[in-house]
Amino acid sequence: SQKIEQNSEALNIQEGKTATLTCNYTNYSPAYLQWYRQDPGRGPVFLLLIRENEKEKRKERLKVTFDTTLKQSLFHITASQPADSATYLCALDLGAGNMLTFGGGTRLMVKP
C-alpha cells in the first residue's frame, strides 16, 4: 500500500536558521506533490505544489525539491521566524480525481 513518511518528532530550530523537513513515500509515483501548513485547530493552508518533472520550486523563503528516484521531497524554510512554527504536511496525489494522501506532518518550532 502507499505510504508517506514524515518525521513525527518535532523539529526545533533557532530563529534565522534554515529548517529542512523531509517527506518520503513508497509504492507510488505521484504526478505532483504538495506541501501544506497547519496551525493547531485550523485547516491546512496550501503552500507549494511541485510536479514530477520539476526538481525544485521556490516561493519567497520556501523551497521544495522533488526527487522521484529517491521518492523524496525536501521542504526548506530559510531565515526561519517564530511565526513559521506550525505543522507542515506533505501530500501526494492519488492519480484520480485530484484526491490527496497526506503524510502525518512534522511540527516545526522556531525559537527566538
Added chain:
Amino acid sequence: GAVVSQHPSWVICKSGTSVKIECRSLDFQATTMFWYRQFPKQSLMLMATSNEGSKATYEQGVEKDKFLINHASLTLSTLTVTSAHPEDSSFYICSALGGGSAKNIQYFGAGTRLSVL
C-alpha cells in the same frame, strides 16, 4: 481569493442526535469538495469526495449512511453526522478543489470540532 468557509467551527451534541456541517467556497465555484477527519496528533484521513450534482464517493470503511454528504450547488457541500456517538468526536475538515491554474490545489475550511457527549 480561494476562500472556503466551514460552519460551525465547534459543536457539542448529545449522543444520538444529528449534526450538519457546511462547507462553502466563497469566491469560486467548486465542482469537487472533499471531507476529511483528523484525530489529535494524526494526519488528515479522507472520508469522501463530494461532486456537485452527483452522489458522494466514500472511502473504504466510511459508513455512507452515517455520514451523509450533499453537494447541491457549486459553492456548498454539507456533511451530516447522523445519530452521532462519542466515537464520532473528531475534527472534521472540508476542502474545495480550485479551478483553472489551481485545479490541483485543495483549499481548506477552518475545520469543525465535534464533541459528542
